[in-house]
Structures are given as structure tokens and as C-alpha cells.
Amino acid sequence: MKSKYLNSFAIRGLEKSGDVYIPGDKDLSSFSESGFIKYIDRQLENMEKDDIFGLNILLSLFSFFPQNLLVWSLKMASNSENYPGFIKPTTRLINMGLKGLSCSLYYSGLEELDSSHPRVMDIMKWNPKSLDSVDDKELTELIKNNDFNESL
Amino acid sequence: MMWSCINLNLMQDHFNFIVIGGGVSGSIIAEGLVSKGHSVLMLEAGKFFYSNNYPKFDIDSNSQMYWNGGVELTSDAEIGLVRPKMIGGGSIINGGLLDRFDDLAFEGFKDESGIGFFNNTDMLPWFDKVETNTSIVKVPEQFANKNADIFRNGFKANGFTCNPLDRGQTDCRNGEGMDCIKCLAGCPINSKQSTMITYVRSALKKGLKVFSEFEVKKVEPGKKVKIHGQDRLDKKWSFSADKLVLASGAIGNSKLLMNSNFKNPNIGKRFYTHPQYMLMAEFDYDIDAFKGPLQSYKSDDLNFRNKGFKLENVFAPPAAMSVLFKGIQQEHFYCMKNLRRFASIEVAIRDTNPGEIKVGKYNKTIVHKELDSVDQRRKNLGYDAIKNIFYSQGAKRVIEGEFGIGLHLMGGCAIGENGESSVVDPEFRIHDERNIFCADSSIFPNAPGINPSLTIMALSKMAVEKFIK
The missing domain is CATH 3.50.50.60 (FAD/NAD(P)-binding domain)
Structure with missing residues (x-):
């Protein structure tokens, strides 16, 4: 797959680190097997450019790690409570950033978009109900007539 | 330029x-x-x-409705700041709680200003x-879910006081099948x-x-x-x-x-967030915290108020909960796969140690915000109260969230x-x-x-x- 924001090494690094948080089991496939990574650009489209730059470097580096070294690294990153100085916030940032990226892709219900994905929400039995959205024609018209952004 | x-x-x-x-x-x-x-x-x-275009998937609401694609972390990465970015701002994505200040809050404002x-x-x-x-109404108790029941019954068991919360809503139609956890990405039926x-x-x-x-x-x-x-x-x-x-x-x-x-050297100073810390408790039955009203009760305990914290009856969609659970591999995966069996309560502290907002390279937001010993004590008192509530209701274990959340971004000017x-x-x-x-x-x-x-x-x-x- 191709991304507008991540290079191919970073994509591989994200798949490998995603498997650390989502290893899968007999019911659910792992992060890399799930195919949800193809939606990564939806997640990154409003992220600041220098954050994406840093993400590419980190994930590209991780793409070359053996999986057991990556597991060890992220385990260390997730136990950062007593680390000194700048190491603690840096490792916390890495842990939460990578967990956030992979888990948001996996646990957002995106399987509705493609039947090839694992039925994560069904298997979790997480099924909140919603009534039909109000079709707010009045507001639609008011926005169309009063928002300069609509004229661009 | x-x-x-x-x-x-x-x-x-x-x-x-x-x-x-x-x-x-x-x-x-x-x-x-x-x-x-x-x-x-x-x-x-x-x-x-608005109701015609609220994002359906959490990944899209996180990316599109907040600054920097979701959460911005403080400089020590201890608190995730959630900053809405849309017309209507926080009122589109918050829980809809609307409370007047009490005398203590206004006295604090008056003394300081x-x-x-x-x-x-x-x-x-x-x-x-x-x-x-x-329209501000009491959330109807007949639709309270098990997450709310645990909150209410745990308060009672521990001698704490809670009450139905006041929320900005008309009719959430929970009896017709509406689950308000959806409203954290905008209320599709225009009730909130x-x-x-x-x-x-x-x-x-x-x-x-x-x-x-x-x-x-x-x-x-x-x-x-x-x-x-x-x-x-x-x-x-x-x-x-x-x-x-x-x-x-x-x-x-x-x-x-x-x-x-x-x-003016005061710009960006005196930044407060009411840091909120969620604790999750695992039960040996399904809680299904997504059902009905997202929140039904609020802590209304004068003792908590005087000690500088309050507890809230909360939950969040899976994508957000996944970041709060600690650990990696099967430890983390187990919690997510069994999310239905978790209840959650958060402590929000009345923070006393001000933070500071700065502008970094490339116009990047830098927020220094730490808990001092007073704030840390308030957090710990809240943790103790939450654990007492959960264990009084039969929780198997209680897990502390990975980081704090800053939803109420206040001060700076x-x-x-x-x-x-x-x-x-x-x-x-x-x-x-x-x-x-x-x-x-x-x-x-x-x-x-x-x-x-x-x-x-x-x-x-x-x-x-x-x-x-």
C-alpha cells in the first residue's frame, strides 16, 4: 500500500509495532493481518508536519528491528514511570503515539468499509445503537449562504 | 510576511x-x-x-474535530490535551454537563482577580x-446503564453523595434505542x-x-x-x-x-485543565457502558469538594479507551477484547499548580503543566475513593489509566x-x-x-x- 504521509519503511514499522499492541488470537487477527493500515492517511491528514516527519524516522527505524527487540523496546517505553530526565517524556510519547495510531485504526469500526477486515466490534460485542441522523436542511442552507468557505 | x-x-x-x-x-x-x-x-x-455530517468512525472524528489530529501532550507527556476544532467547539463533543459555579468557585475567582x-x-x-x-434537564434515571449503577451504588456503599446530573439536552430517546456514547462525536438527533x-x-x-x-x-x-x-x-x-x-x-x-x-508577560501563564484520570474496573459480568445515557450521575459530595476533587461517571469509545489501558501484547489486547466487562470512573482535580503555554519552533504548541504535591494528593484521594467504590461493587481488579486528560482548558489570558x-x-x-x-x-x-x-x-x-x- 502507499501513503501520502508515511514512506514504505514507516508503513512496515507501523505494522510491526501495531502487532506489539494487537497480537491477535484465535478470534481476531493481528494488526498487520487486519489490513486496517490502509486507512492510515485518514488519521494523519490533520497532524502537524513535523510530527509526521518524526514519525517517519521512528517507524522507519523500527522496520529494521527484529520483532523481539521491538517488543522489548515498546515494553520499556510502556514502563517509563521511573525514567530520568528527558527519557521519560520521550518514551511515553513513543508508547502513546504508536499505541494510539495502531489502536485507533483497529478499534474504530472500520470493518464496515470492507468485508475483508476482521469483525472487531462484532467479536468484542461492542454495538452502540444510534437513531437516524436529523437531516437539518435549514442549517445546511444557512451555512451555504453565510460561510465564505463555501465560496472558495 | x-x-x-x-x-x-x-x-x-x-x-x-x-x-x-x-x-x-x-x-x-x-x-x-x-x-x-x-x-x-x-x-x-x-x-x-452538524447532524448531517458528523463523522461515523472514531478515527475520523479524532482526526477532523480536534487540533493536531486528536490529542496534544504536555511537555512531560503526562496529560493529553483535547482541543476541539469546529464551530460549536467543545459543546459538540463534550458530555453536555451544565452546572452553575458554587460560592467556593466564585470566591476563588474573586480572590485571585x-x-x-x-x-x-x-x-x-x-x-x-x-x-x-x-434546555437543561436531569438525566432520566430509568435509563441508567450498569456503569452508572456501579457509580451510584458504590457511592451509597461508601457513604458518599451523588445525584443525577444536569445535562444540556431535550429528549435523548434512550428508550427508543439511542446510545449517547455516539454523541462524543456529535449528537445525531440534535438533543444535546x-x-x-x-x-x-x-x-x-x-x-x-x-x-x-x-x-x-x-x-x-x-x-x-x-x-x-x-x-x-x-x-x-x-x-x-x-x-x-x-x-x-x-x-x-x-x-x-x-x-x-x-x-504582556502574563500571556500564556496561569493555565489550568482540571486534569482528569480515568480508572477502569473489570467485573465478571458484562457492563456494556455504551448503552443508554453516557453519564447519569455526578458526585455531589461536599467532602470531595473541600478536598479539591470530584468523581465522574464516564466511559469512552474503544479507540479512546485503547490508549488509556496500559501494557502491550496480550495484557493490552485482553482488556480491549473484553471491554464490555469494564466500568470506568474518573477523578477530576481542582488543580492549584498553574501551567504555562508557549509557542515553539514551527508554531508548535508547548504546554508545561505538572501536578505539584497538593494536586498529586488530590489525585490520590480521588483514586482511593474510586477504588473503594469499585471494590465495594465486586470489581475483580482496578486499572489506572495510562495518562491524564485535559478537557477543560482554562487561563492563559x-x-x-x-x-x-x-x-x-x-x-x-x-x-x-x-x-x-x-x-x-x-x-x-x-x-x-x-x-x-x-x-x-x-x-x-x-x-x-x-x-x-
Whole structure:
């Protein structure tokens, strides 16, 4: 797959680190097997450019790690409570950033978009109900007539 | 940088008022001003989101409805700041809790700012005006889910006091199958009383002009205030106004004033967030926290209040919960796969140690915000109370969340009588600036320890009268 924001090494690094948080089991496939990574650009489209730059470097580096070294690294990153100085916030940032990226892709219900994905929400039995959205024609018209952004 | 001053046929470039930020305060102020016949332009960096286009998937709501694609971390990565970016602001994505300040909160404001109107007598008419325009009801107890039952019964078992919470809503139709956890990405049935419903619609009918997806970069004070920024296509625009209202929140206002070379050293200081920490408890039966109302009860315990914290009956969608669970591999995966069996309560602390907002390289937001020993003690007291509640209800184990959450972003442009120690004066005017005003959460002089929404609304109502005086 191709991304507008991540290079191919970073994509591989994200798949490998995603498997650390989502290893899968007999019911659910792992992060890399799930195919949800193809939606990564939806997640990154409003992220600041220098954050994406840093993400590419980190994930590209991780793409070359053996999986057991990556597991060890992220385990260390997730136990950062007593680390000194700048190491603690840096490792916390890495842990939460990578967990956030992979888990948001996996646990957002995106399987509705493609039947090839694992039925994560069904298997979790997480099924909140919603009534039909109000079709707010009045507001639609008011926005169309009063928002300069609509004229661009 | 050169800014082109444009007057295309499709729009005017001078207004009586420009309001920067379309959140809770900006919506109310804009509506108040157009109602008095003024020409008003609202500039908002985010989009219009309403029932026709709320994102369906959490990944999209996180990316599109918040700054920087979801969460911004403080410099020590201990607190994730959640900063809404859309017309209607936090009122679109919050829980809808609307509480008046108590005397303790106003006394704290008055002591810090020296401003006399911070009391429940002077604020009463403004609360009344807001509550006339917004439906506030007790969340019906008959629809309370098991997460709420655990909260209520655990409070009772431990001798704590809780009550049904007051929420801005009309009829959430929980009996017809509506689960309000969906509303954290916008209420699809227009029950939740976001300011989009209660004020923006009315303002648009009265002639409010809006420029959404427009990011203001700089303001220039003067007899006519100039505003420079750019649209979603990176095209630069300039507008002017007789008066400017800053309503882009604690971080937005502070950054804009710093980027515009305002020299007041108090800008960005005294930043508070009511840091919130979620604890999750595993039970050996299904809790299904997604069912019915998201929240039904609030802690109403004077002992908690005096000790500087409160507890909230909360949960969040799976994508958000996944970041809160600690650990990796099967430890983390197990929690997510069994999310139905978890209940959650959070402690929100009335933080005393102020943070600071700065602007870093590439205009990056830098927020220093740490808990001192007083705040840490408040957090620990809340943890103890939550664990007692959960274990009294048969929890198998309790897991502390990975990090704190900052939803109530307050301060940075504190209000005060004294220009040496504050940014905004009692007339809601930036000190020494004749035509630039501010009345949103950025003016809070300290943390009230109570949900700030209703008071932001009341202060914004009051401010409109002062702007046009």
C-alpha cells in the first residue's frame, strides 16, 4: 500500500509495532493481518508536519528491528514511570503515539468499509445503537449562504 | 510576511465586530452582537459539523474535530490535551454537563482577580439568560446503564453523595434505542444542546457571516483592528473590524497574542485543565457502558469538594479507551477484547499548580503543566475513593489509566483588576487595548473545580453587554 504521509519503511514499522499492541488470537487477527493500515492517511491528514516527519524516522527505524527487540523496546517505553530526565517524556510519547495510531485504526469500526477486515466490534460485542441522523436542511442552507468557505 | 488586503465582490472586508473562534463563547457572543444589529464575522479554524455530517468512525472524528489530529501532550507527556476544532467547539463533543459555579468557585475567582462581579448574586441574571435559551434537564434515571449503577451504588456503599446530573439536552430517546456514547462525536438527533443548536443557527438567521477553516495568524491593534490569516487553500486574507473578540480558548488566544507580539508577560501563564484520570474496573459480568445515557450521575459530595476533587461517571469509545489501558501484547489486547466487562470512573482535580503555554519552533504548541504535591494528593484521594467504590461493587481488579486528560482548558489570558498580573480587565478588554476583548475560558484566573461550560456561557452573555456599551 502507499501513503501520502508515511514512506514504505514507516508503513512496515507501523505494522510491526501495531502487532506489539494487537497480537491477535484465535478470534481476531493481528494488526498487520487486519489490513486496517490502509486507512492510515485518514488519521494523519490533520497532524502537524513535523510530527509526521518524526514519525517517519521512528517507524522507519523500527522496520529494521527484529520483532523481539521491538517488543522489548515498546515494553520499556510502556514502563517509563521511573525514567530520568528527558527519557521519560520521550518514551511515553513513543508508547502513546504508536499505541494510539495502531489502536485507533483497529478499534474504530472500520470493518464496515470492507468485508475483508476482521469483525472487531462484532467479536468484542461492542454495538452502540444510534437513531437516524436529523437531516437539518435549514442549517445546511444557512451555512451555504453565510460561510465564505463555501465560496472558495 | 506580506498580507494582501482583499475586497472581492463575494465578501466585505470590514465589520463592526470580528470574533476569532466559533466555540462556546464565540457562538454566544456572535449571536448576541448580530441580535443587536451589528455586522459580525466569525473566523474559525475548524469546520462546520452538524447532524448531517458528523463523522461515523472514531478515527475520523479524532482526526477532523480536534487540533493536531486528536490529542496534544504536555511537555512531560503526562496529560493529553483535547482541543476541539469546529464551530460549536467543545459543546459538540463534550458530555453536555451544565452546572452553575458554587460560592467556593466564585470566591476563588474573586480572590485571585479582585473583580467584584464574581459572585452568585451578580452572575444570577446571566445564568438565568443562558438557561432560558438552553434546555437543561436531569438525566432520566430509568435509563441508567450498569456503569452508572456501579457509580451510584458504590457511592451509597461508601457513604458518599451523588445525584443525577444536569445535562444540556431535550429528549435523548434512550428508550427508543439511542446510545449517547455516539454523541462524543456529535449528537445525531440534535438533543444535546450544543451552541450550534442553541446559538449559531439563530446567529446565521440574523446575518452572522462565518469563514470556517480559516486560521488567524496575526492581529494588529489600532483604531481599526486588522486580522491576517489564511484559508484551507493557504490563500492569505486580511479583514478589519471596529472591535475584535478573541474566543479561541486558552491555547488559541495565548498563541495568537504571542504570535502578534503582544508584550504582556502574563500571556500564556496561569493555565489550568482540571486534569482528569480515568480508572477502569473489570467485573465478571458484562457492563456494556455504551448503552443508554453516557453519564447519569455526578458526585455531589461536599467532602470531595473541600478536598479539591470530584468523581465522574464516564466511559469512552474503544479507540479512546485503547490508549488509556496500559501494557502491550496480550495484557493490552485482553482488556480491549473484553471491554464490555469494564466500568470506568474518573477523578477530576481542582488543580492549584498553574501551567504555562508557549509557542515553539514551527508554531508548535508547548504546554508545561505538572501536578505539584497538593494536586498529586488530590489525585490520590480521588483514586482511593474510586477504588473503594469499585471494590465495594465486586470489581475483580482496578486499572489506572495510562495518562491524564485535559478537557477543560482554562487561563492563559487571566482576567484581573491589576494589569501587572493579568491580561484582561473587568470590562473584558485586553489591558491597554481599546478594541480587543476576550470572555472565554482563557480569562479564568484559576481552576474552579466545576464544569466550566455554563459559566463560560454566562460570562459571554455578560460580555456582549459590555462590548456594545
